[in-house]
Amino acid sequence: MKAGHVILVGLGLFGTVFAASLLAFNVVEKTKRSEPALILNNSTAPTIEVQNAAKGLPDFRAASKQILPSIVSITTLMEGENWFGERYVEPSGTGSGVVLSKTGHIVTNNHVVTSGRNRVADKIIVKFSNGETAEAKVIGTDPRSDIAVLQVQTKNLTPIITGDSESIEVGEWVIAAGNPLGFEQTVSVGIVSNKGRPLKSEDYAIFIDGIQTDAAINKGNSGGALCDSEGRLIGINTMIASTDQGSVGIGFAIPVNRVQKVVDEIIKYGHARYGRIGIAVRSDSSILGIPQIRERLKAQVNAQTDPPKQGVIISQVFEGPAAQAGLATLDIITSINDTAMKATEDYQVFMADKKPGDQLKITYWSRGETKAVTITLADVETI
DSSP, X not given: OOTTOOEEEEOOSSSOOOOOOSSOOOOOOOOOOOOOOOOOOOTTOOOOOOTTGGGTOOOOHHHHHHHGGGEEEEEXXXXXXXXXSOEEEEEEEEEEEEEOOTTOEEEEOHHHHEETTTEEOSEEEEEOTTSOEEEOXXXXXXXXXXXXXXXXXXXXXXXXXXXXXXXXXXXXXXXXXXXXXXXXXXXXXXXXXXXXXXXXXXXXXXXXXEEEEOSOOOTTOTTOEEEETTSOEXXXXXXXXXSSSSOOSOEEEEEHHHHHHHHHHHHHHSSOOOEEOSEEEOTTGGGGGSHHHHHHHHHHTTOSSOOOSSOEEEEEEOTTHHHHHTOOTTOEEEEETTEEOOSHXXXXXXXXXXXXXXXXXXXXXXXXXXXXXXXEOEEGGGO
Protein backbone atom coordinates (compact mmCIF):
# COMPACT_ATOMS: atom_id res chain seq x y z
CA MET A 1 0.00 0.00 0.00
CA LYS A 2 1.36 3.42 -0.95
CA ALA A 3 2.21 5.80 1.86
CA GLY A 4 -0.54 8.28 2.60
CA HIS A 5 -3.25 6.29 0.79
CA VAL A 6 -6.46 6.55 2.81
CA ILE A 7 -8.96 3.70 2.87
CA LEU A 8 -12.32 3.19 4.54
CA VAL A 9 -12.24 0.05 6.64
CA GLY A 10 -15.14 -1.86 8.17
CA LEU A 11 -14.68 -2.97 11.72
CA GLY A 12 -15.50 -6.69 11.79
CA LEU A 13 -12.57 -8.33 13.56
CA PHE A 14 -11.77 -11.23 11.26
CA GLY A 15 -14.76 -11.57 9.00
CA THR A 16 -15.72 -9.62 5.91
CA VAL A 17 -13.43 -6.68 5.20
CA PHE A 18 -15.68 -3.64 4.71
CA ALA A 19 -13.25 -1.71 2.51
CA ALA A 20 -12.63 1.28 0.54
CA SER A 21 -14.37 2.45 -2.69
CA LEU A 22 -16.07 5.80 -2.87
CA LEU A 23 -18.29 4.91 -5.82
CA ALA A 24 -20.45 1.77 -5.70
CA PHE A 25 -23.66 0.90 -3.93
CA ASN A 26 -26.53 -1.49 -4.42
CA VAL A 27 -29.72 -2.74 -2.78
CA VAL A 28 -30.62 -6.29 -1.75
CA GLU A 29 -34.30 -7.19 -1.74
CA LYS A 30 -35.82 -9.02 1.27
CA THR A 31 -39.01 -10.94 1.96
CA LYS A 32 -41.77 -8.97 3.64
CA ARG A 33 -42.64 -9.74 7.24
CA SER A 34 -45.68 -8.86 9.29
CA GLU A 35 -43.89 -8.30 12.60
CA PRO A 36 -44.77 -5.08 14.46
CA ALA A 37 -42.63 -2.01 14.06
CA LEU A 38 -40.16 -1.15 16.81
CA ILE A 39 -40.12 2.37 18.23
CA LEU A 40 -36.76 3.29 19.66
CA ASN A 41 -37.29 6.86 20.82
CA ASN A 42 -37.19 7.22 24.57
CA SER A 43 -38.11 10.69 25.79
CA THR A 44 -37.72 9.75 29.46
CA ALA A 45 -33.94 9.40 29.40
CA PRO A 46 -32.52 10.36 32.79
CA THR A 47 -30.05 13.18 33.13
CA ILE A 48 -26.67 11.97 34.39
CA GLU A 49 -24.66 14.35 36.50
CA VAL A 50 -20.97 14.69 35.81
CA GLN A 51 -19.21 13.78 39.04
CA ASN A 52 -16.26 16.10 38.55
CA ALA A 53 -18.25 19.07 37.33
CA ALA A 54 -17.07 21.11 40.31
CA LYS A 55 -13.50 20.60 39.18
CA GLY A 56 -14.36 21.45 35.60
CA LEU A 57 -13.36 17.96 34.47
CA PRO A 58 -15.48 15.55 32.40
CA ASP A 59 -16.31 12.23 34.02
CA PHE A 60 -17.86 9.31 32.12
CA ARG A 61 -18.25 6.71 34.88
CA ALA A 62 -22.03 7.05 35.25
CA ALA A 63 -22.58 7.12 31.49
CA SER A 64 -20.42 4.01 30.99
CA LYS A 65 -22.37 2.13 33.69
CA GLN A 66 -25.55 2.98 31.83
CA ILE A 67 -24.24 2.02 28.38
CA LEU A 68 -22.35 -1.25 28.93
CA PRO A 69 -25.25 -3.51 30.01
CA SER A 70 -26.77 -2.84 26.56
CA ILE A 71 -23.62 -3.75 24.62
CA VAL A 72 -23.15 -7.27 23.26
CA SER A 73 -20.35 -9.11 21.48
CA ILE A 74 -21.24 -11.00 18.31
CA THR A 75 -19.51 -14.06 16.86
CA THR A 76 -20.56 -15.42 13.48
CA LEU A 77 -20.14 -19.05 12.42
CA MET A 78 -20.09 -20.62 8.97
CA GLU A 79 -20.85 -24.27 8.31
CA GLY A 80 -19.12 -26.31 5.62
CA GLU A 81 -17.86 -29.69 4.51
CA ASN A 82 -14.22 -30.77 4.19
CA TRP A 83 -12.62 -33.03 1.57
CA PHE A 84 -13.61 -36.11 3.58
CA GLY A 85 -17.29 -35.20 3.60
CA GLU A 86 -17.19 -34.20 7.25
CA ARG A 87 -19.33 -31.27 8.37
CA TYR A 88 -17.70 -28.50 10.38
CA VAL A 89 -18.56 -25.17 11.96
CA GLU A 90 -15.93 -22.46 12.30
CA PRO A 91 -15.86 -18.80 13.39
CA SER A 92 -16.07 -16.35 10.49
CA GLY A 93 -16.06 -12.98 12.22
CA THR A 94 -16.76 -10.94 15.32
CA GLY A 95 -18.30 -7.59 16.02
CA SER A 96 -20.52 -5.69 18.40
CA GLY A 97 -24.22 -5.03 18.85
CA VAL A 98 -26.64 -2.93 20.87
CA VAL A 99 -29.76 -4.16 22.68
CA LEU A 100 -32.78 -2.16 21.53
CA SER A 101 -35.72 -3.72 23.33
CA LYS A 102 -36.75 -6.11 26.07
CA THR A 103 -38.25 -8.29 23.33
CA GLY A 104 -34.71 -9.21 22.30
CA HIS A 105 -34.08 -6.98 19.27
CA ILE A 106 -30.42 -6.15 18.70
CA VAL A 107 -28.95 -3.82 16.08
CA THR A 108 -25.55 -4.36 14.48
CA ASN A 109 -23.87 -3.78 11.11
CA ASN A 110 -24.85 -5.76 8.04
CA HIS A 111 -21.19 -6.51 7.37
CA VAL A 112 -20.84 -8.08 10.84
CA VAL A 113 -23.35 -10.85 10.10
CA THR A 114 -22.72 -11.35 6.37
CA SER A 115 -19.81 -12.30 4.16
CA GLY A 116 -19.08 -12.68 0.47
CA ARG A 117 -22.06 -11.63 -1.61
CA ASN A 118 -24.14 -10.64 1.38
CA ARG A 119 -24.37 -14.24 2.60
CA VAL A 120 -25.78 -14.30 6.12
CA ALA A 121 -23.77 -16.33 8.64
CA ASP A 122 -25.08 -19.82 9.38
CA LYS A 123 -25.06 -19.16 13.12
CA ILE A 124 -24.79 -15.98 15.14
CA ILE A 125 -23.83 -16.14 18.81
CA VAL A 126 -24.46 -13.14 21.04
CA LYS A 127 -22.62 -12.67 24.33
CA PHE A 128 -24.13 -10.31 26.90
CA SER A 129 -22.47 -8.11 29.51
CA ASN A 130 -23.18 -10.70 32.23
CA GLY A 131 -21.27 -13.37 30.29
CA GLU A 132 -24.33 -15.32 29.14
CA THR A 133 -24.68 -16.30 25.46
CA ALA A 134 -27.58 -16.97 23.11
CA GLU A 135 -28.06 -17.82 19.46
CA ALA A 136 -29.63 -14.97 17.49
CA LYS A 137 -32.11 -15.02 14.62
CA VAL A 138 -31.60 -12.56 11.75
CA ILE A 139 -34.78 -10.50 11.34
CA GLY A 140 -33.40 -8.64 8.33
CA THR A 141 -30.35 -6.98 6.81
CA ASP A 142 -29.84 -3.83 4.76
CA PRO A 143 -26.54 -3.58 2.87
CA ARG A 144 -27.32 -0.05 1.72
CA SER A 145 -27.37 1.38 5.26
CA ASP A 146 -25.08 -1.35 6.70
CA ILE A 147 -27.69 -2.22 9.32
CA ALA A 148 -28.87 -5.65 10.48
CA VAL A 149 -31.48 -6.51 13.08
CA LEU A 150 -31.18 -9.65 15.22
CA GLN A 151 -33.45 -11.13 17.86
CA VAL A 152 -32.70 -13.37 20.82
CA GLN A 153 -35.02 -15.24 23.15
CA THR A 154 -33.45 -13.91 26.33
CA LYS A 155 -35.10 -12.32 29.35
CA ASN A 156 -33.98 -9.47 31.59
CA LEU A 157 -32.30 -7.50 28.81
CA THR A 158 -31.28 -3.87 29.28
CA PRO A 159 -32.25 -1.78 26.22
CA ILE A 160 -30.10 1.22 25.49
CA ILE A 161 -31.58 4.69 25.89
CA THR A 162 -31.72 6.52 22.58
CA GLY A 163 -30.82 10.12 21.94
CA ASP A 164 -31.25 12.49 18.99
CA SER A 165 -28.45 12.52 16.42
CA GLU A 166 -29.84 15.71 14.88
CA SER A 167 -29.10 17.65 18.05
CA ILE A 168 -25.44 16.68 18.39
CA GLU A 169 -22.81 19.34 17.79
CA VAL A 170 -19.24 19.25 16.58
CA GLY A 171 -16.91 19.31 19.56
CA GLU A 172 -19.18 17.59 22.09
CA TRP A 173 -18.02 14.54 24.04
CA VAL A 174 -18.98 11.07 22.81
CA ILE A 175 -18.39 7.52 24.06
CA ALA A 176 -17.77 4.52 21.79
CA ALA A 177 -18.61 1.10 23.25
CA GLY A 178 -18.09 -2.37 21.82
CA ASN A 179 -15.78 -5.33 21.32
CA PRO A 180 -12.61 -3.95 19.68
CA LEU A 181 -9.99 -6.58 18.80
CA GLY A 182 -11.85 -9.06 21.02
CA PHE A 183 -11.65 -6.92 24.16
CA GLU A 184 -15.27 -7.10 25.29
CA GLN A 185 -17.14 -4.33 27.10
CA THR A 186 -14.68 -1.64 26.06
CA VAL A 187 -15.40 2.08 26.09
CA SER A 188 -13.36 4.89 24.57
CA VAL A 189 -13.94 8.62 24.62
CA GLY A 190 -13.56 11.39 22.07
CA ILE A 191 -15.53 14.18 20.48
CA VAL A 192 -17.78 14.65 17.47
CA SER A 193 -15.18 15.63 14.89
CA ASN A 194 -17.75 16.43 12.19
CA LYS A 195 -21.22 15.42 11.06
CA GLY A 196 -23.10 14.96 7.81
CA ARG A 197 -20.21 13.12 6.14
CA PRO A 198 -21.18 11.53 2.78
CA LEU A 199 -19.44 8.15 2.56
CA LYS A 200 -19.69 5.14 0.27
CA SER A 201 -18.13 1.70 0.50
CA GLU A 202 -17.63 -1.12 -1.94
CA ASP A 203 -19.81 -3.29 0.31
CA TYR A 204 -22.84 -1.44 -1.07
CA ALA A 205 -23.41 0.92 1.86
CA ILE A 206 -23.98 4.61 1.29
CA PHE A 207 -24.05 7.21 4.05
CA ILE A 208 -25.12 10.78 3.40
CA ASP A 209 -24.92 11.92 7.02
CA GLY A 210 -22.18 9.97 8.81
CA ILE A 211 -20.97 11.10 12.24
CA GLN A 212 -17.19 11.48 12.42
CA THR A 213 -15.43 10.96 15.76
CA ASP A 214 -11.90 10.66 17.12
CA ALA A 215 -12.97 8.23 19.87
CA ALA A 216 -10.78 5.14 19.53
CA ILE A 217 -12.58 2.72 17.19
CA ASN A 218 -10.96 -0.47 15.95
CA LYS A 219 -11.90 -3.72 14.24
CA GLY A 220 -14.55 -5.45 16.30
CA ASN A 221 -16.26 -2.14 17.13
CA SER A 222 -18.58 -2.59 14.13
CA GLY A 223 -22.20 -2.49 15.23
CA GLY A 224 -21.33 -1.03 18.62
CA ALA A 225 -22.68 2.13 20.17
CA LEU A 226 -21.66 5.75 19.85
CA CYS A 227 -23.26 7.60 22.76
CA ASP A 228 -23.38 11.14 24.06
CA SER A 229 -21.88 12.06 27.43
CA GLU A 230 -25.13 11.16 29.17
CA GLY A 231 -25.07 7.61 27.83
CA ARG A 232 -27.74 7.99 25.13
CA LEU A 233 -27.28 6.25 21.79
CA ILE A 234 -26.57 8.69 18.95
CA GLY A 235 -25.03 6.34 16.37
CA ILE A 236 -23.90 2.85 15.39
CA ASN A 237 -20.17 2.56 14.71
CA THR A 238 -19.48 1.26 11.21
CA MET A 239 -16.07 2.13 9.70
CA ILE A 240 -12.79 3.98 10.04
CA ALA A 241 -10.57 5.91 7.67
CA SER A 242 -7.04 4.57 7.81
CA THR A 243 -3.74 4.29 5.99
CA ASP A 244 -3.02 0.81 7.38
CA GLN A 245 -6.44 -0.63 8.42
CA GLY A 246 -5.76 0.46 12.00
CA SER A 247 -7.28 3.29 14.02
CA VAL A 248 -5.85 6.74 13.33
CA GLY A 249 -8.56 8.70 15.11
CA ILE A 250 -11.03 9.01 12.21
CA GLY A 251 -14.06 6.83 12.78
CA PHE A 252 -17.63 7.00 11.51
CA ALA A 253 -21.05 6.10 12.87
CA ILE A 254 -24.51 5.86 11.33
CA PRO A 255 -26.76 8.47 13.02
CA VAL A 256 -29.34 6.89 15.32
CA ASN A 257 -32.19 8.80 13.69
CA ARG A 258 -31.44 6.98 10.43
CA VAL A 259 -30.87 3.70 12.28
CA GLN A 260 -34.32 3.98 13.86
CA LYS A 261 -36.03 4.32 10.47
CA VAL A 262 -34.16 1.36 8.99
CA VAL A 263 -34.75 -0.87 12.03
CA ASP A 264 -38.44 -0.01 12.05
CA GLU A 265 -38.82 -0.96 8.37
CA ILE A 266 -36.78 -4.16 8.70
CA ILE A 267 -38.99 -5.34 11.56
CA LYS A 268 -42.20 -4.33 9.79
CA TYR A 269 -41.41 -5.37 6.20
CA GLY A 270 -38.35 -7.62 6.45
CA HIS A 271 -36.31 -5.07 4.50
CA ALA A 272 -35.65 -1.33 4.39
CA ARG A 273 -37.76 0.39 1.76
CA TYR A 274 -36.10 2.59 -0.87
CA GLY A 275 -37.70 4.47 -3.72
CA ARG A 276 -36.44 3.40 -7.13
CA ILE A 277 -36.55 5.04 -10.56
CA GLY A 278 -35.80 1.79 -12.33
CA ILE A 279 -32.49 2.59 -13.99
CA ALA A 280 -28.81 1.78 -13.76
CA VAL A 281 -26.29 4.59 -14.28
CA ARG A 282 -22.68 4.58 -15.36
CA SER A 283 -20.16 4.94 -12.55
CA ASP A 284 -17.89 6.96 -14.87
CA SER A 285 -20.33 9.63 -16.07
CA SER A 286 -17.46 12.13 -15.76
CA ILE A 287 -16.40 10.96 -19.24
CA LEU A 288 -18.89 13.52 -20.55
CA GLY A 289 -16.17 16.07 -19.93
CA ILE A 290 -14.16 14.57 -22.81
CA PRO A 291 -15.06 16.13 -26.21
CA GLN A 292 -14.36 12.91 -28.14
CA ILE A 293 -16.76 10.96 -25.90
CA ARG A 294 -19.51 13.51 -26.45
CA GLU A 295 -18.97 13.32 -30.21
CA ARG A 296 -19.20 9.52 -30.18
CA LEU A 297 -22.33 9.62 -28.02
CA LYS A 298 -23.93 12.21 -30.30
CA ALA A 299 -23.28 10.01 -33.33
CA GLN A 300 -24.40 6.83 -31.61
CA VAL A 301 -27.85 8.20 -30.79
CA ASN A 302 -28.07 10.18 -34.05
CA ALA A 303 -28.58 13.48 -32.23
CA GLN A 304 -28.54 16.90 -33.83
CA THR A 305 -27.25 18.72 -30.74
CA ASP A 306 -24.29 18.02 -28.49
CA PRO A 307 -24.74 16.10 -25.21
CA PRO A 308 -24.23 18.09 -21.97
CA LYS A 309 -20.71 18.28 -20.55
CA GLN A 310 -21.96 17.16 -17.13
CA GLY A 311 -24.65 14.74 -16.08
CA VAL A 312 -25.43 11.11 -15.25
CA ILE A 313 -25.51 8.63 -18.12
CA ILE A 314 -28.25 5.99 -18.01
CA SER A 315 -26.71 2.61 -18.83
CA GLN A 316 -29.85 0.48 -18.50
CA VAL A 317 -33.60 0.95 -18.05
CA PHE A 318 -35.66 -1.68 -16.24
CA GLU A 319 -39.38 -2.20 -16.02
CA GLY A 320 -40.74 0.50 -13.73
CA PRO A 321 -41.30 4.27 -13.45
CA ALA A 322 -38.41 5.31 -15.73
CA ALA A 323 -39.49 3.02 -18.56
CA GLN A 324 -43.09 4.17 -18.22
CA ALA A 325 -41.93 7.79 -18.41
CA GLY A 326 -39.96 7.14 -21.61
CA LEU A 327 -36.38 7.35 -20.33
CA ALA A 328 -33.94 5.30 -22.39
CA THR A 329 -30.40 3.96 -22.38
CA LEU A 330 -27.79 6.68 -23.07
CA ASP A 331 -30.11 9.46 -21.92
CA ILE A 332 -28.30 11.91 -19.63
CA ILE A 333 -29.91 13.14 -16.40
CA THR A 334 -28.90 16.75 -15.76
CA SER A 335 -31.04 17.60 -12.72
CA ILE A 336 -33.54 16.11 -10.27
CA ASN A 337 -35.92 18.42 -8.41
CA ASP A 338 -33.79 21.32 -9.68
CA THR A 339 -30.65 19.86 -8.06
CA ALA A 340 -27.84 19.60 -10.62
CA MET A 341 -26.57 16.08 -11.31
CA LYS A 342 -22.97 16.86 -12.27
CA ALA A 343 -21.57 13.38 -11.59
CA THR A 344 -22.63 9.87 -10.61
CA GLU A 345 -21.92 10.60 -6.95
CA ASP A 346 -24.49 13.41 -6.99
CA TYR A 347 -27.15 10.97 -8.16
CA GLN A 348 -26.20 8.31 -5.60
CA VAL A 349 -26.27 10.73 -2.68
CA PHE A 350 -29.53 12.34 -3.84
CA MET A 351 -31.29 8.99 -4.13
CA ALA A 352 -29.89 7.51 -0.90
CA ASP A 353 -32.88 8.28 1.33
CA LYS A 354 -35.72 8.52 -1.17
CA LYS A 355 -38.80 6.43 -0.39
CA PRO A 356 -41.54 4.76 -2.45
CA GLY A 357 -44.17 7.33 -3.35
CA ASP A 358 -41.76 10.27 -3.54
CA GLN A 359 -42.15 12.36 -6.68
CA LEU A 360 -39.15 13.51 -8.68
CA LYS A 361 -38.94 16.02 -11.51
CA ILE A 362 -36.19 14.72 -13.80
CA THR A 363 -34.61 16.92 -16.45
CA TYR A 364 -32.61 15.01 -19.04
CA TRP A 365 -31.00 15.08 -22.49
CA SER A 366 -32.35 12.48 -24.90
CA ARG A 367 -31.27 12.05 -28.51
CA GLY A 368 -30.50 15.73 -28.85
CA GLU A 369 -33.53 17.10 -26.99
CA THR A 370 -33.85 18.43 -23.44
CA LYS A 371 -36.88 16.97 -21.70
CA ALA A 372 -38.49 16.97 -18.28
CA VAL A 373 -40.76 14.41 -16.65
CA THR A 374 -42.23 13.89 -13.19
CA ILE A 375 -42.22 10.30 -11.90
CA THR A 376 -43.38 8.57 -8.71
CA LEU A 377 -40.83 6.24 -7.15
CA ALA A 378 -41.64 2.57 -6.72
CA ASP A 379 -40.57 0.17 -3.97
CA VAL A 380 -37.37 -1.69 -4.77
CA GLU A 381 -39.25 -4.99 -4.51
CA THR A 382 -41.73 -4.03 -7.25
CA ILE A 383 -39.25 -3.35 -10.07
